[in-house]
Amino acid sequence: xxxxxxxxxxxEEEDLAKKVAQLLNLPYYDLKIFKPQITALKYxxxxxxxxxxxxxxxxxADTLLIGVVDPYNEDFLVFKENLEEKGIKVSLAIxxxxxxxxxxxxxxYIKERKVTYVRSFEINAEVLESVEREINRREDLEKIINELxxxxxxxxxxxxxxxxxxxNASDIHFEPKEREVLVRYRxxxxxxxxxxxxxxxxxxIKNRIxxxxxxxxxxxxMPQDGRFSIILNNDSVDFRVSILPTFxxxxxxxxxxxxxxxKKTLEELGFRDEDLETLNIAINFxxxxxxxxxxxxxxxxxxxxxxxxxxxxxxxxIMTIENPVEYRIEGISQSQTDExxxxxxxxxxxxxxxxxxxVILVGEIRDKETAQTAIQASLTGHLVLSTLHTNDxxxxxxxxxxxxxxxxxxxxxxxxxxxxxxxxKICPYCKEEYVPEEKLKERIIFHLQDLPIKIKEKIDxxxxxxxxxxxxxxxxxxxxxxxxxxxxxxKVDKRLEDLIYKNPSELEIYNAVKDDFVSLKQDALIKxxxxxxxxxxxxxxxxxx
Numbered sequence: 001x002x003x004x005x006x007x008x009x010x011x012e013e014e015d016l017a018k019k020v021a022q023l024l025n026l027p028y029y030d031l032k033i034f035k036p037q038i039t040a041l042k043y044x045x046x047x048x049x050x051x052x053x054x055x056x057x058x059x060x061a062d063t064l065l066i067g068v069v070d071p072y073n074e075d076f077l078v079f080k081e082n083l084e085e086k087g088i089k090v091s092l093a094i095x096x097x098x099x100x101x102x103x104x105x106x107x108x109y110i111k112e113r114k115v116t117y118v119r120s121f122e123i124n125a126e127v128l129e130s131v132e133r134e135i136n137r138r139e140d141l142e143k144i145i146n147e148l149x150x151x152x153x154x155x156x157x158x159x160x161x162x163x164x165x166x167x168n169a170s171d172i173h174f175e176p177k178e179r180e181v182l183v184r185y186r187x188x189x190x191x192x193x194x195x196x197x198x199x200x201x202x203x204x205i206k207n208r209i210x211x212x213x214x215x216x217x218x219x220x221x222m223p224q225d226g227r228f229s230i231i232l233n234n235d236s237v238d239f240r241v242s243i244l245p246t247f248x249x250x251x252x253x254x255x256x257x258x259x260x261x262x263k264k265t266l267e268e269l270g271f272r273d274e275d276l277e278t279l280n281i282a283i284n285f286x287x288x289x290x291x292x293x294x295x296x297x298x299x300x301x302x303x304x305x306x307x308x309x310x311x312x313x314x315x316x317x318i319m320t321i322e323n324p325v326e327y328r329i330e331g332i333s334q335s336q337t338d339e340x341x342x343x344x345x346x347x348x349x350x351x352x353x354x355x356x357x358x359v360i361l362v363g364e365i366r367d368k369e370t371a372q373t374a375i376q377a378s379l380t381g382h383l384v385l386s387t388l389h390t391n392d393x394x395x396x397x398x399x400x401x402x403x404x405x406x407x408x409x410x411x412x413x414x415x416x417x418x419x420x421x422x423x424x425k426i427c428p429y430c431k432e433e434y435v436p437e438e439k440l441k442e443r444i445i446f447h448l449q450d451l452p453i454k455i456k457e458k459i460d461x462x463x464x465x466x467x468x469x470x471x472x473x474x475x476x477x478x479x480x481x482x483x484x485x486x487x488x489x490x491k492v493d494k495r496l497e498d499l500i501y502k503n504p505s506e507l508e509i510y511n512a513v514k515d516d517f518v519s520l521k522q523d524a525l526i527k528x529x530x531x532x533x534x535x536x537x538x539x540x541x542x543x544x545x
Contacts, residue, residue, distance in 0.1 A: 013096040017069075021094035029057060029067050031099035036106055040064065043088070044079070046107045052076030055095060055103030064088055067095035067103065078328065086228060087214030127155070131162040136473040142195050153201050157208050161230075161254075163194070165237065167476050170256055176202065176249035187476060188424040188483050189297070199249065209252060213241040221245050240324075257326055266306045269299070270484035272526065274455065275518075278489050279416070283307050286358075288415035289378040291365075293390045299422045299485055300387045301326060304361055307385060308332065311359065320361035321348035337363070346370040353377055362386040368404040375405055378413040392520060393419040393490035394506040401503050411497040419488040419520055423533050423541045424480035430472035431479075433465050433531070440535065443544060447525055452516050459529060467531045484532065486542060488520040 014030060021028035040056040043064055049055060052075040058065040064083065068076055071092055080090050095103070135141050141163045148156050164172050164185055171186035181202040183194045210217045213226030226241045240255040266276060282290055290307070292300045301322075308318060308329060318332040323345075325336045333355075337343055345362055346369040352360055353373075365371050365386050378384045390399050396417045401407055436444075441464055448459065469479035492500075495512050510517065518526075524538040538544065 010096075010098045013098050017094050017096035017099070024071065024094065026071070027093045029093045029095050029099065031055065031067070031095060031102040036067070036103055038106070041106060043083075046104075048075070048079050049104065049107070052079055053097075053100055054079075055100060055106075057093060062087070062089055063091055065091050065093060067093045067099065069095060069097055069100050078330075082229070082328075086226075127158045127162050131159065131166050135163055135166060137477065138192070138194055145195050145197070149197060149201055153204050154208070156197070156201065157205050160194075160205075161239075164254075164256060165258075168482075172254040172256070174202070174205070174252040176246060176251055178248055181249070187478060188480055189422055190424075190478075192476070192478070202249065206250060206252065209241060209254070210243070213239070215241065215243060220250060240326075259327060263309065264302065264306055266303075266310055269303060269306055270527070270532075271487055272518075272523065275487055275489050275523075278491060279307075279418075280310075282416040282491075283311055283383070285383065285415060287378055287381050287383055289374055289384045289386070289413045290416045290418070291396055291414070292385070292387045292418045292420065293393060293396050294387075294420045295389070295391075297422070298420050299483075300420065301363075303418065303420060303485065304385050304387070305329065308359070308361060311383075316358040317356065318359040318361070319352050319355060319357045320363070321345055321352065322361070322363040333357075344370075346373055349373045349377065353380075353382075357382060359383045360385070364388075365403075371400060371403045371405050375409050375413045379409065390419070392506075393417040393488045394509050396490070397492075397496075397500060397504070397509060398506065401500075407501050407503060410500050411492060414492040416492065417490040419490075421486040421520060421524075421541050422483045423486050423524060423527070423537050424478075425482045425484050426467050426531070426533055426537075427469050427472065427475035427479055427481040429474040429481075431467045431469045431531075433467055436464060436466050436535070444525055444529070447521055447544065450514060451518065451522055455518065455526075459526075464529065465531070466528060466535060468534055468536075479534075480537065484527070486520055486524045486527070486538070488518065488523060490517065 018028050034057070036055055036057045037059060040059040043059060044054065044056045044066070052073050053069040054076050055067045056064055057067050066080075070076070071094070083090055130144070135144070141159065144159055145156055148159065160172060160183060167185060167187060169185035169187055173184040173186070173191065175182045175184065176199070180196045180198055182196050184191045185194050207217055209215075212228040215224045215226040222245065224243045227238060228241070229236060229238045236259040238257040238259075240257060242253045242255070244251045266279065271279065282288070292303055294300050305327060312318060312329075312331060320332060320334045321337060322334065323337040325334050328334065335348055337345060337348065345364060346367065349360065349362055349370060350373055360377060360382055362370065362374055362384065363386070365374055365388050374384050374386055388396055388399060390396050397410065397414075400410060400414075444464065445461055448456065469475070471477040471479045475481040490513065496509065499508060499512055521542045521544070524533075524542050527533050528535055528538055535544070
């Protein structure tokens with residue numbers, strides 16, 4: 001009896017799938033008859049197939065045929081967009097839920113690997129295990145690559161990628177010289193030489209990168225951009241590729257974007273308790289403008305994403321316009337500018353306002369039109385987050401006025417300005433304490449003398465102990481491991497309202513708020529006194545005079 005009912009249920013599912021296919025003018029496949037290609041299955045990780053209720057069926061030269069139960073499934077649509085961005089065309093077929101379950105069983109025939117390129121290339125599990133086990137220093141990686149040059153240069157790229165992930169590099173640079181090519185990792189913001197190899201070896205690596213990222217191999221005289229992804233221990237790792245022709249050869253930079261890194265909380269970024277309290281008040285207002293300032297690479301995007309993750313909930317509609325979209329966040333609408341088609345920050349922002357959002361993230365304000373639209377949006381019931389290129393928080397208001405924003409609108413719209421930098425954290429494995437010389441103590445005390453009383457009273461100026469490091473295998477010999485934010489928060493409140501109408505200078509703004517203001521330099525020094533980083537590091541990042 002149970003078997004008969006199962007047969008009836010399966011027939012009903014197939015009939016429904018056929019009707020959906022007819023309505024959508026799409027082909028229908030029954031996977032009892034039509035078995036998916038094993039090679040096609042490798043393009044869709046099992047976890048994605050399960051979430052999106054999809055089964056890859058066939059792979060031709062540049063098209064992947066995907067069987068889908070529900071073509072409007074959000075997880076499927078996100079993955080489809082990801083594939084198309086990488087140059088893989090997607091065609092659809094309708095399958096039943098029963099066929100979907102049949103298709104999932106086919107994954108058992110795929111040899112399990114820890115890392116899979118979305119573009120059909122793979123880093124072998126043995127490579128990862130070798131890197132994890134054998135590589136602790138640059139010299140270890142150099143030794144393995146030297147062996148590969150003679151034995152199998154094709155796999156050099158695998159080891160360079162695996163090594164970058166092992167040491168938490170943010171970028172890999174391939175820099176052609178006259179006779180060789182230098183590879184460098186960017187670790188915690190600074191570049192370190194890793195290896196040099198002959199140009200004939202570079203051609204193999206370069207062509208493999210081009211194929212992976214959908215870049216034309218035969219074009220060598222113009223810049224090209226692309227990207228590829230791998231799945232590493234259930235974590236998505238995106239590599240954004242930039243190729244630039246130079247006098248010696250094409251230079252390549254791979255930007256590494258690890259999805260788990262965007263899950264950092266505000267607390268993990270390095271905000272002091274007082275700043276967290278100020279920030280939490282500002283982001284929980286239903287409207288207003290919050291600006292984040294600082295140079296490129298100072299962590300502004302990570303901070304704004306952390307704010308988004310903090311306030312994200314089902315009842316809020318959150319939209320972003322970025323250039324480019326670096327990380328995908330489930331549950332929000334993310335768009336990317338396209339200057340060639342006229343889809344600028346300003347055009348996107350005005351379009352967003354017709355979509356009834358609650359929170360809007362604008363990647364950057366750099367012209368009068370975007371600034372004015374952002375102000376108007378924040379005045380009409382939206383919480384707007386954005387970035388502005390100024391050196392510190394005090395310069396943001398004069399910059400806004402210089403863009404042509406009406407000064408009288410600024411106090412009502414602008415709630416908070418954050419300025420930030422990134423500093424390296426000292427390695428916990430090789431750090432050691434020391435008592436600084438008297439001259440250095442005096443410099444530290446001088447820079448902290450204007451701190452707000454409630455913060456100043458927490459510091460023991462009589463017993464200053466600092467940290468330094470010598471470098472070890474755990475930190476790649478740098479003495480530092482990981483980074484944290486150095487922050488400066490400027491609340492826009494009644495103290496500034498009358499002042500803003502007069503187009504104030506940065507000094508006038510500082511004098512108005514100094515009783516409750518901690519500068520970038522002061523926040524950095526507090527973190528030095530708390531033994532999180534070193535004097536040398538904050539000298540590099542914010543300077544000490």
